Amino acid sequence: MTRALRMTPPSHPPGAARVCPPGGGPRASRNRPGTLDVPGPAGLGSGGREGMRMRHGHCLCGAVGFEWDGPPNWVGHCHCESCRRATGSPLTSFVGVPDSTWRWTGTAPARFASSPGVERLFCPTCGAPIAYRAERFPGETHFHLALVDDPAGLTPTAHFHWKERVRWLAHAEDGLARE
Ligand SMILES: [Zn+2]
Numbered sequence: 001m002t003r004a005l006r007m008t009p010p011s012h013p014p015g016a017a018r019v020c021p022p023g024g025g026p027r028a029s030r031n032r033p034g035t036l037d038v039p040g041p042a043g044l045g046s047g048g049r050e051g052m053r054m055r056h057g058h059c060l061c062g063a064v065g066f067e068w069d070g071p072p073n074w075v076g077h078c079h080c081e082s083c084r085r086a087t088g089s090p091l092t093s094f095v096g097v098p099d100s101t102w103r104w105t106g107t108a109p110a111r112f113a114s115s116p117g118v119e120r121l122f123c124p125t126c127g128a129p130i131a132y133r134a135e136r137f138p139g140e141t142h143f144h145l146a147l148v149d150d151p152a153g154l155t156p157t158a159h160f161h162w163k164e165r166v167r168w169l170a171h172a173e174d175g176l177a178r179e
Pocket residue numbers: 059060061062063064123124125126127128
């Protein structure tokens with residue numbers, strides 16, 4: 001399991017004051033320095049027992065996998081330019097998972113430092129983006145939600161970097177917070 005990076009302070013996206021997702025996400029874990037203190041089942045649309053199941057995810061070729069047990073800290077969509085370019089997609093959905101609850105299965109991913117203090121993890125074989133980590137978010141890893149095998153109950157609760165969204169993609173009025 002990787003730990004928090006020890007690099008210079010992050011700037012994600014480059015030059016922007018805010019990070020991805022801002023403020024540690026809407027449901028940062030409790031009792032963790034530098035994060036929000038928000039009670040309740042974290043980022044779970046249906047809450048409760050859905051958050052307690054073992055989750056599994058893997059890349060396109062299956063070489064890199066991950067799993068975690070327990071509720072995530074938050075779930076949300078990111079519209080920032082860095083995520084867009086890293087994934088080639090107009091928006092990127094993440095699930096923030098406490099580092100104490102997850103592990104790699106299969107091959108360890110490759111890493112790209114997309115900005116100081118930030119690393120993006122991807123499969124060295126098929127190139128699929130796997131996760132995002134930053135000094136700004138100690139103790140948690142942001143996995144790409146679309147890689148999770150059974151995402152039942154992992155419902156995004158917010159749009160991050162909404163102002164950076166691509167304008168050619170129509171977004172339904174989903175009632176989620178737009179930050
Ligand atoms: Zn792969």
